[in-house]
Amino acid sequence: MNTRLTFRQGLIDALPIFFGYFSVAIAFGILAASRGVPVWLAAAVSMTAFTGTGQFVFLDLVAAGAAIIETALTMLVINARYFLMSLSYSQKLPADITLWQRLIIGFGNTDEVFAIAMTRDEPLNFKYLLGLILCSYSGWVSGTVVGGLASGIIPDTILSALGIALYAMFIALIVPPAKKSKPVLSVVILAAAISCALAFVPALGFLGDGWRVIISGIAAAAVCAALFPVNEESMEHGGSTNTSSRHQGGKEAAAE
Amino acid sequence: MRPSIFHLCVLAAVTAAVTYLVRIVPLAVWRGKFKNAYVRSFFTYVPYGVLAALVFPGVLYSTESMIPSLIGGTVALGLSLAGGKLLIVSGASVLAVLATELILRIF
Numbered sequence: 001m002n003t004r005l006t007f008r009q010g011l012i013d014a015l016p017i018f019f020g021y022f023s024v025a026i027a028f029g030i031l032a033a034s035r036g037v038p039v040w041l042a043a044a045v046s047m048t049a050f051t052g053t054g055q056f057v058f059l060d061l062v063a064a065g066a067a068i069i070e071t072a073l074t075m076l077v078i079n080a081r082y083f084l085m086s087l088s089y090s091q092k093l094p095a096d097i098t099l100w101q102r103l104i105i106g107f108g109n110t111d112e113v114f115a116i117a118m119t120r121d122e123p124l125n126f127k128y129l130l131g132l133i134l135c136s137y138s139g140w141v142s143g144t145v146v147g148g149l150a151s152g153i154i155p156d157t158i159l160s161a162l163g164i165a166l167y168a169m170f171i172a173l174i175v176p177p178a179k180k181s182k183p184v185l186s187v188v189i190l191a192a193a194i195s196c197a198l199a200f201v202p203a204l205g206f207l208g209d210g211w212r213v214i215i216s217g218i219a220a221a222a223v224c225a226a227l228f229p230v231n232e233e234s235m236e237h238g239g240s241t242n243t244s245s246r247h248q249g250g251k252e253a254a255a256e
Numbered sequence: 257m258r259p260s261i262f263h264l265c266v267l268a269a270v271t272a273a274v275t276y277l278v279r280i281v282p283l284a285v286w287r288g289k290f291k292n293a294y295v296r297s298f299f300t301y302v303p304y305g306v307l308a309a310l311v312f313p314g315v316l317y318s319t320e321s322m323i324p325s326l327i328g329g330t331v332a333l334g335l336s337l338a339g340g341k342l343l344i345v346s347g348a349s350v351l352a353v354l355a356t357e358l359i360l361r362i363f
Contacts, residue, residue, distance in 0.1 A: 045271065087302075091289055164319050164325060230296060
């Protein structure tokens with residue numbers, strides 16, 4: 001067994017994302033069709049934007065007859081968390097990664113790909129990330145087309161039930177590191193508490209989901225970074241999962 | 257009034273462009289690691305904070321009503337704590353939601 005993450009491993013690791021995306025994208029395709037967006041355009045949106053929340057909001061904007069500026073600003077707010085996530089991502093990428101590779105990794109930086117990549121203990125590399133991205137992307141795009149063409153055939157109950165798939169995946173990704181590391185557990189509980197408070201206090205409703213996620217994430221990480229500083233050594237293992245049994249410390253340090 | 261295809265295309269292009277820029281700028285501009293220990297710690301914890309905030313309370317609204325969502329989320333949490341693999345956790349929670357929705361429909 002190789003300690004280096006491979007392209008194939010990336011494809012395999014992204015299978016849960018594939019199924020989750022496929023089903024959510026079907027819902028997107030159906031909704032797009034019901035709003036008068038042709039299948040080819042819905043597919044084009046999935047191919048170029050490759051983002052869940054943003055695309056559903058795109059459909060709302062279309063229905064509301066939104067202007068260009070309004071669309072741009074709304075997308076900026078909804079997607080602002082990606083800025084934070086990409087910055088966090090940049091800290092985990094190997095030094096030898098080229099600009100081109102960064103441009104591709106950035107495009108593929110969805111919540112789910114990010115979640116899998118960041119909870120991996122092994123040093124990341126481009127091929128592995130490409131595997132994750134391609135597998136997820138194919139699920140997202142094919143689901144959109146299927147949804148657009150099959151709208152009306154798939155029962156609502158099944159579509160609704162599939163809505164939980166990606167959330168369940170997030171839970172499965174954050175629970176193991178939170179179980180192992182007290183600082184990670186603290187971050188998770190604190191962020192969840194702040195997020196729920198922001199969501200349920202009516203006076204704070206104006207924040208919207210985009211800001212809520214960012215504020216909660218930043219506040220929880222800021223507090224826990226002060227309480228539990230991470231030193232250089234444990235950096236690579238911050239929130240280590242139990243998938244890292246094949247670690248070879250020396251090799252990792254020498255990774256090009 | 258149905259928007260024209262041209263207008264739809266423009267909005268789609270804006271959506272894609274803004275989404276891409278927000279994702280790519282930090283990755284393209286920021287190379288190398290942060291020196292400051294606090295900043296490094298902060299960015300180690302950010303992924304968990306953001307993911308937790310995405311899940312809570314979003315998971316409650318992920319299906320057609322709150323009870324199935326709550327049950328699906330609990331199943332996911334329980335199986336994750338027991339060490340379940342991603343696909344198992346995800347699949348079981350979908351089935352739990354489906355079962356709950358069907359039961360609720362009967363009553």
